[in-house]
Amino acid sequence: MTVMTTQRLFVSGRVQGVGYRDYATRQARTLGVTGWVRNTRDGRVEMLASGEEEALAQFVEACRSGPPLARVDTVDARPDNEERSAKGFTKRFTA
Numbered sequence: 001m002t003v004m005t006t007q008r009l010f011v012s013g014r015v016q017g018v019g020y021r022d023y024a025t026r027q028a029r030t031l032g033v034t035g036w037v038r039n040t041r042d043g044r045v046e047m048l049a050s051g052e053e054e055a056l057a058q059f060v061e062a063c064r065s066g067p068p069l070a071r072v073d074t075v076d077a078r079p080d081n082e083e084r085s086a087k088g089f090t091k092r093f094t095a
Contacts, residue, residue: 006035006050008080011063013073015045021091023067028089031055031062038092046095048082 011020016039024037024047033051040046049059066072 003053004050005053005056006080007056007077009047009049009060009063010076011045011072014071015066016043018069019067020045020070024063025089025091027059027062031059033059034087034089036090036092039094041094048080
């Protein structure tokens with residue numbers, strides 16, 4: 001049985017202006033994870049990601065690395081049950 005799960009992630013470090021959202025979008029699409037990514041006004045990146053448990057675990061691990069110009073200090077990932085109707089993985093405007 002496939003278990004689907006959703007997590008909200010907050011990524012801190014040098015993660016804005018370094019291609020992090022594009023990187024996260026590519027990783028999510030490769031792994032079949034759906035949801036969205038956006039910058040926050042406090043300098044972090046926020047994501048809502050849903051997928052099979054194993055794919056989501058791989059996605060979170062990829063987010064700990066980030067693209068070459070990024071420096072990821074922390075990834076705070078926690079379960080979330082926000083209802084979403086999004087298909088695919090999209091970039092959103094800064095919140």
